[in-house]
Amino acid sequence: MDCEVLTAGYSYHSKPFRSEAYPGLSNYLIRFQSEGRCKAVVDGTLRPVEPGDLLLLKPGDPYELRIEAELQPSGDTVVASGDYYFFCRGRWLDEWWAERKRPRLMNLPLHDNLLSVCRQIVLEHYRSKRKYTEIAEHYMRIFCLIVDREMTEHSVGTDGGKSFLAQRMRNYVEEHALESFKLEDVARSAGLSPSRAVHLFKACFGQSIMQYALHIRLSVARERMLYSPMSLEQIAELSGFSSYSYFHRTFRAHYGTSPKRYQQEQLGHSYGAAAEPE
Numbered sequence: 682m683d684c685e686v687l688t689a690g691y692s693y694h695s696k697p698f699r700s701e702a703y704p705g706l707s708n709y710l711i712r713f714q715s716e717g718r719c720k721a722v723v724d725g726t727l728r729p730v731e732p733g734d735l736l737l738l739k740p741g742d743p744y745e746l747r748i749e750a751e752l753q754p755s756g757d758t759v760v761a762s763g764d765y766y767f768f769c770r771g772r773w774l775d776e777w778w779a780e781r782k783r784p785r786l787m788n789l790p791l792h793d794n795l796l797s798v799c800r801q802i803v804l805e806h807y808r809s810k811r812k813y814t815e816i817a818e819h820y821m822r823i824f825c826l827i828v829d830r831e832m833t834e835h836s837v838g839t840d841g842g843k844s845f846l847a848q849r850m851r852n853y854v855e856e857h858a859l860e861s862f863k864l865e866d867v868a869r870s871a872g873l874s875p876s877r878a879v880h881l882f883k884a885c886f887g888q889s890i891m892q893y894a895l896h897i898r899l900s901v902a903r904e905r906m907l908y909s910p911m912s913l914e915q916i917a918e919l920s921g922f923s924s925y926s927y928f929h930r931t932f933r934a935h936y937g938t939s940p941k942r943y944q945q946e947q948l949g950h951s952y953g954a955a956a957e958p959e
Contacts, residue, residue: 683773684818684825691799693725693763694719700746708770709893710744710776711824712736715791717761718751723785733788735828739778742785745942765799767820768940777825781832787830790870792856798824846871849883850878854890858897864890898922899935906944909919913940 687708694717698792702722712721720834722728722745729751730736738744741847748762786839798820853870854862867890868878882890902920911919917928917940932940 684769684771685814686769686802686817686820688768689766689803689817691715691763691803692748693717694748695760695935697750697760698746698748700744702745702880703710706738706744707739708740708768709774710736711767711769712738713765713789713795713876714798715765715796716761716763719746719762719764719843720746721746721786728786730786731788735787735789735790737783737785737787737828738784742954753768765796765803767802767821767824772807773822774825777829780829783832787828787832788891789828790852791850792804794856795824795827798827822943829877829901829938844885846873847867849891850882850890851886855897858894859919861921861923862894895931899932902932902940903936903943907947913944 712735714730714732714736716732718729719730719734721736721738722743725743727745727747744840748760749760750760752758752760755871801822802817802824805813805820808816810941849871850873853867857866859872864875864879867882871878871881873881879890882893886893888896898921902916905916905920906913909916913928914925917925920928922928922931929940930941936943938946
C-alpha cells in the first residue's frame, strides 16, 4: 500500500513509563502530543515534549520515550501524558518525507480538525483490519498534508514568528467563523493580548479579524443559497449570522442586492417571482 497504517492508537499515561530504547525504527513513527508532558530522544538529545508537539521519525531513526512527573500548566507536578501515535510505511510516505527537510520535533496548533483527523485514523484502523484499509490510509495522508501546510506557514517571513502567530489566528477564525466567538478567543489561540492580536492580524492580512470572519460567513451563505434546499432564514442562522435581518443588511451592503434577488438571478428564476421587500 502507498501509505499503510500498521499501528494507530491513543495512549494516556498517569504513571511513570519508559519505552524500550530502539536503536533504529523499522517504519515511520508519527506521534502527536495532545495533552500533558513527556520527554523523547530527538537527534540524540532528551528533549521535552509538550501539547501540540509532533514527533516525526523515519525508518532507522532511534527512538526512546520517557514519561515522568512533570510540572503542568496548572502548577501541579504530576504524571500526565496523552498522545496519538501512528506507525506506518509505504511509497507515498517515502516520497512525502523526501519532499523537504523535516524536523524531528515541531509544534502544531491543537486545532479541533487536526485532532479529529487523528481520531479518525485510529477509528478507521480498528474498523478496517482487513477491509477498507484505504480509508485509514487517506486520513493518514490528510494528516501529513496538514503538517506540510503548517510547516510552510511557520517558515514564511523573517519577522520573528509574527506571520506564524497571525496564521494561527486566521486558522482559528476559519475553523470557528460559523460559530459565535470573541476577539479574546482568537487572541488566546495565538497566546497574545486582544489589542496585540487585532493589530497583528490587520498588519498581516489588511483587514480586521471580524471583517475576515464576515467574508467567510458571506461566502458560505452564498454557496448554500445556490446549492442547498435550505430557506434563507436557515442559511443565515447556519452561516454564523445572529439574525436574518442582520444577514439581509450585510449581504445587501456587500453584494449590492438582497439575498432573495441574488438567489433568483443566479438560479435564473427572477422573472415571475415575488420580490423581497427592500
